[in-house]
Amino acid sequence: MKRTASQLADGREIIYFDHDSAPLRELHDPRSLDPVSTASQMRHDPVLDEWVILASHRQNRTYHPPTNDCPLCPSTPDHHTEIPSPDYDVVVFENRFPSLSMHAVGEDVPGLPPLVESRPAIGRCEVVCFTSDHDAAFATLKPAHARLVVDTWADRTEALAALPGVAQVFPFENRGAAIGVTLGHPHGQIYAYPFVTPRSRQMLGNAQAFHERTGRNLFAEVLSGERASGDRVVTTSSHWTAFVPAAARWPVEVHFYPHRRVLDIPSLTDAERDDFAELYLDVLRRLDGLYDMPLPYVAAWHQAPVSDPSREHAYLHLQVSSIQRAPDKLKYLAGSETGMGAFITDVLPEAVAERLRSTGS
Incomplete structure (x- = not known):
């Protein structure tokens, strides 16, 4: 497996995971992007003893764009996406609309009940693009490519578990509009939580x-x-x-x-x-x-x-x-x-x- 790390225009990390025979990837992101929100917070429900994450900036995340405007497809000279390269095998990058962020500062919330604790939602959210083929699905991958995704999950589990404050690493895939997926490109996500989930x-x-x-x-x-x-x-x-x-x-x-x-x-x-x-x-x-x-x-x-x-x-x-x-x-x-x-x-x-x-x- 060939692993190549770089940064997107707003400072988010992007990592290519390629088969050993893959060519070098384009790493420069020419876009001009606004800073990523750091306002995520979490509040503790004392009745259920559970943390709830509040990330209101996600209301403005990309929602069912047309195929020719997909942010997870490779970039072309006329359309710059989240992946600067014209092709890729598997790629991981920090979510532009994260529920959790290592830079989260949260906000002071006046008027919360004394039993409700509030903290910045420290953690990390990553997007895992399984293939550059927009019309594919995990089920249509070849075994060697699916194995590359497994190796990617393993790599990211180790890296995210080593981040300060991370308590649990959760790779997952949401598939299909009925589930609530807002991007049709075959992809999954990884959440690095600051708590052990309920x-x-x-x-x-x-x-x-x-x-x-x-x-x-x-x-x-x-x-x-x-x-x-x-x-x-x-x-x-x-x-x-x-x-x-x-x-x-x-x-x-x-x-x-x-x-x-x-x-x-x-x-x-x-x-x-x-x-x-x-x-x-x-x-x-x-x-x-x-x-x-x-x-x-x-x-x-x-x-x-x-x-x-x-x-x-x-x-x-x-x-x-x-x-x-x-x-x-x-x-x-x-x-x-x-x-x-x-x-x-x-x-x-x-x-x-x-x-x-x-x-x-």
Whole structure:
């Protein structure tokens, strides 16, 4: 992998991740850009014991531009984008409209209740462009290119985890307008949070309690149980298993677990990374074949927190979830889900797994 770092016109970092045979990239950004906002703040909800990030400047972020004005496509002499080069394999850059920033100063907020703490939203938000091809998708990448994305995730996880104040690194992909994606170019993001997220705190708290009761790892037991049953396994390989969890919340939900327990993406071996790329592409194509349409989804990597004591109970895994419950129907978070956090699903996990197995790739 060839790694080339530079800066955009407003000082944001950009990093090219190329195959070894790739040519040198154009690094100069000729645009004139306004400074990036540093006003992000976060407030603590004392009732739920959760941090909420406020980034009002994101209301003005780029929203569904026409294809010929896509900011994630390579630059041309007539159209300068976020990527100065005329081509690229994979590229990462700091988000121009970040929810979190290492330069965040927040704002003094008069009148907050005494129990509500406010802080600058220190952290970092990066955009990961999977390919220069605007009309592609992760599912259409070749295995060697998908492996390059995995190596990119590993590189950025290590780099972001080393930043002062970062507590958790979260690579993810939002795909499809139904999910809320505002840019059609195939891309994902990485958030470096200054706190351990509520979902991770709950999972790792349960894993710690399970270990104290049994001496075993909760995630490893879940994987073992699904592999032994096989009813919800979509596909398996030498190093990974993809399955629909028995208590899936979403109409389509697939979890990807490595057979060897590791804490984060950088800990994966070359063989495990290669194997994941092949298996992931297979499942993504099955997902697109489920309703014979590009499935909208969120792909979320669950990695161990950077230094939290709960880190030792973590187990790296990827969760892909979709709100598409039928070709023409979406799953909305209505009263029970939004008000109480109690999910009600209209489909059986076993039925979804069987359909994905029969769909093939």
